Amino acid sequence: MNVIEIKGLTKIYKTSEVIVKAVNGIDINFEEGEFTAIVGPSGSGKTTFLNMLGGLDKPTSGKVIISGIDVWKLSSRQLIDFRMNNIGFVFQSYNLIPVLTAGENVEFIMHLQGKPKKEREKRTKDLLEAVGIGNRINARPSKLSGGQQQRVAVARALASKPEFILADEPTANLDSKATNSLLELMSQMNKKYNTTFIFATHDQRVMDKAHRIVTIEDGKILSDEYFERD
Amino acid sequence: MLLSISWRNIWRNKVRSMVIILSVAMGIFAGVLATAFFKGMADQRIQKVINTEISYIQIHKAGFEETNDITDYIPNAAELLKSINNIDGVAGVSKRIVIQSMAASAETASGVLISGINPEQEKSVTSISNKIVDGAYFKGIKRNPAVIGKKLAEKLNLRIRSKFVITVQDLQNNITSGAFRVAGIYSTDNNMFDEANVFVRYSDLQKLTNFPVGGAHEIAINISNKEELPAITQAVKKVAGDKMSVKIWKELRPEMNYLTEAMDLYMYIFIVIILLALLFGIINTMLMVVMERTKEIGMLMAIGMNKAKIFSMIVLESVMLSLTGGIVGIVIGAITSKYGETHPIDLSAWAQGYQQLGYDAFVYTQLDPSMLVDITLLVILTGVIAAIYPAYKALRNDPADALRIE
Numbered sequence: 001m002n003v004i005e006i007k008g009l010t011k012i013y014k015t016s017e018v019i020v021k022a023v024n025g026i027d028i029n030f031e032e033g034e035f036t037a038i039v040g041p042s043g044s045g046k047t048t049f050l051n052m053l054g055g056l057d058k059p060t061s062g063k064v065i066i067s068g069i070d071v072w073k074l075s076s077r078q079l080i081d082f083r084m085n086n087i088g089f090v091f092q093s094y095n096l097i098p099v100l101t102a103g104e105n106v107e108f109i110m111h112l113q114g115k116p117k118k119e120r121e122k123r124t125k126d127l128l129e130a131v132g133i134g135n136r137i138n139a140r141p142s143k144l145s146g147g148q149q150q151r152v153a154v155a156r157a158l159a160s161k162p163e164f165i166l167a168d169e170p171t172a173n174l175d176s177k178a179t180n181s182l183l184e185l186m187s188q189m190n191k192k193y194n195t196t197f198i199f200a201t202h203d204q205r206v207m208d209k210a211h212r213i214v215t216i217e218d219g220k221i222l223s224d225e226y227f228e229r230d
Numbered sequence: 231m232l233l234s235i236s237w238r239n240i241w242r243n244k245v246r247s248m249v250i251i252l253s254v255a256m257g258i259f260a261g262v263l264a265t266a267f268f269k270g271m272a273d274q275r276i277q278k279v280i281n282t283e284i285s286y287i288q289i290h291k292a293g294f295e296e297t298n299d300i301t302d303y304i305p306n307a308a309e310l311l312k313s314i315n316n317i318d319g320v321a322g323v324s325k326r327i328v329i330q331s332m333a334a335s336a337e338t339a340s341g342v343l344i345s346g347i348n349p350e351q352e353k354s355v356t357s358i359s360n361k362i363v364d365g366a367y368f369k370g371i372k373r374n375p376a377v378i379g380k381k382l383a384e385k386l387n388l389r390i391r392s393k394f395v396i397t398v399q400d401l402q403n404n405i406t407s408g409a410f411r412v413a414g415i416y417s418t419d420n421n422m423f424d425e426a427n428v429f430v431r432y433s434d435l436q437k438l439t440n441f442p443v444g445g446a447h448e449i450a451i452n453i454s455n456k457e458e459l460p461a462i463t464q465a466v467k468k469v470a471g472d473k474m475s476v477k478i479w480k481e482l483r484p485e486m487n488y489l490t491e492a493m494d495l496y497m498y499i500f501i502v503i504i505l506l507a508l509l510f511g512i513i514n515t516m517l518m519v520v521m522e523r524t525k526e527i528g529m530l531m532a533i534g535m536n537k538a539k540i541f542s543m544i545v546l547e548s549v550m551l552s553l554t555g556g557i558v559g560i561v562i563g564a565i566t567s568k569y570g571e572t573h574p575i576d577l578s579a580w581a582q583g584y585q586q587l588g589y590d591a592f593v594y595t596q597l598d599p600s601m602l603v604d605i606t607l608l609v610i611l612t613g614v615i616a617a618i619y620p621a622y623k624a625l626r627n628d629p630a631d632a633l634r635i636e
């Protein structure tokens with residue numbers, strides 16, 4: 001079943017000097033449980049595409065339909081709740097609230113969702129254990145390595161039980177060892193919870209793990225390939 | 231959780247936050263202390279006026295206060311005095327014959343208000359007997375003794391045992407005079423009062439003016455606990471009946487009450503000015519906070535924090551920042567003011583001018599707990615106001631822009 005349907009998605013940035021077609025008419029669908037890499041050189045439109053998909057950046061034209069809901073028809077208030085309940089985000093950096101511990105960061109999003117305390121605490125513990133840093137639950141982000149911080153971010157993204165997780169170059173600031181283990185983790189989580197992962201990257205190692213690779217250039221899809229892994 | 235995020239956010243930049251907290255603390259400390267100081271000064275002044283000049287409650291025949299007509303007297307004053315003495319909480323009652331008159335010495339004359347009192351009764355109501363600076367309170371002179379103020383003594387050039395003549399109108403409108411001798415000279419802090427008030431014995435003045443025995447123009451009442459004033463006033467009104475006008479000190483001397491009210495108003499203005507000055511420091515800090523955290527706020531919006539929550543987070547941070555300073559200032563200010571309630575501030579170096587106006591050279595501060603509550607609320611309000619523009623700026627963040635890595 002298609003979780004996400006995208007039709008004619010376009011984003012045009014107008015500055016005083018130039019008009020940039022950052023995303024130029026993309027049609028694509030994503031299915032439940034996919035583990036998809038969006039690849040392409042820097043400036044090809046990956047971030048813009050993910051931001052429109054994630055309800056962060058309004059398209060110039062086109063539609064994003066998630067579980068039957070036309071995302072960009074929602075009011076801005078509805079959109080915030082929609083994001084909170086349906087989409088998990090992992091960014092390149094500035095993922096975590098620096099004044100909260102790893103555990104509190106994960107718990108925070110469930111707090112926003114209004115989940116009861118018992119459930120929040122249990123799920124936080126389970127998730128941090130699942131991402132392999134159960135012993136750092138009380139550490140503030142500044143006391144964690146870059147790789148550990150991204151693991152917390154993945155746990156946080158999973159915490160809200162979203163339809164899918166968007167990750168924009170999640171490994172860009174990590175060394176190769178940390179990159180490998182983060183990818184391993186995301187792929188495990190993808191299998192364990194059947195959560196759809198869509199991530200932008202231009203990192204070859206990340207592409208090697210993906211089941212589907214969508215290549216973008218100049219805001220257009222160049223290729224869309226499926227791979228058998230394991 | 232929002233509360234704890236905001237609180238922890240304050241401590242991300244410790245130096246900057248401490249500067250704000252300390253400046254708020256200092257401003258509020260100054261505000262609290264100044265408030266307690268001026269309240270103490272006003273209260274002391276009022277208490278003194280009550281004790282020496284007016285007492286807590288006075289009864290007159292209705293109309294007497296306007297006309298000062300000698301015939302507007304309370305006929306059954308002696309009986310009334312007895313019944314009032316039986317009211318719970320009444321510490322003393324004194325009846326007075328009060329007549330505008332002329333006091334003349336060999337050299338000069340001066341208009342005075344002459345009060346015929348029972349010296350022992352009067353002791354239980356006002357403290358003139360304690361203010362004697364020369365001679366004695368109705369002692370040492372057998373016939374027609376008088377107690378006069380120092381200022382009047384200087385003006386008329388009178389000393390102890392000096393003779394002077396009081397000229398009054400009696401009840402039949404005849405001008406009549408009597409010779410009195412100075413038994414004691416008193417001095418309150420109020421020169422005007424000292425110059426205008428002469429005390430003689432009730433019986434002497436009664437004889438001089440043919441005043442009906444047992445009557446009086448004025449009954450002054452002292453009470454032991456000022457909290458009970460409203461209840462006692464009610465009881466007194468009942469006893470006095472509706473032909474009499476029963477008034478408490480505030481009504482007798484409205485300017486005394488204005489003094490407190492004006493003082494309160496000045497203090498609020500003073501504190502608001504302090505807070506206004508602090509406001510800009512807090513706004514500036516909160517603006518820096520919002521600028522520094524653009525990406526973080528963008529992330530929070532992306533993961534599901536709505537505008538109301540972002541707004542509250544910034545407002546809470548600002549309020550907690552100001553309130554922390556405010557509470558520190560209030561606590562230190564309250565402790566200092568409490569200390570000042572028993573350890574007076576000595577103004578004697580500057581006090582000469584004040585004393586002319588009836589103020590003390592030693593000021594005991596007077597802490598007003600309700601003022602502390604008001605100050606706390608004002609500090610919270612300042613925190614909220616300071617956060618509005620920065621929080622509005624924070625809401626203008628677009629999560630997509632905020633998160634884009636340049």
Ligand SMILES: Nc1ncnc2c1ncn2[C@@H]1O[C@H](COP(=O)(O)OP(=O)(O)O)[C@@H](O)[C@H]1O
Nearest residue numbers: 013015020022041042043044045046047048049
């Ligand atoms: N806010 C913006 N204003 C103008 N141009 C932008 C803006 N954001 C992105 N772009 C342009 O859009 C294009 C696509 O950018 P982006 O989506 O960030 O690509 P990628 O993530 O693949 O590096 C680039 O040419 C970039 O300069």
Ligand SMILES: [Mg+2]
Nearest residue numbers: 046047048168
């Ligand atoms: Mg990008």
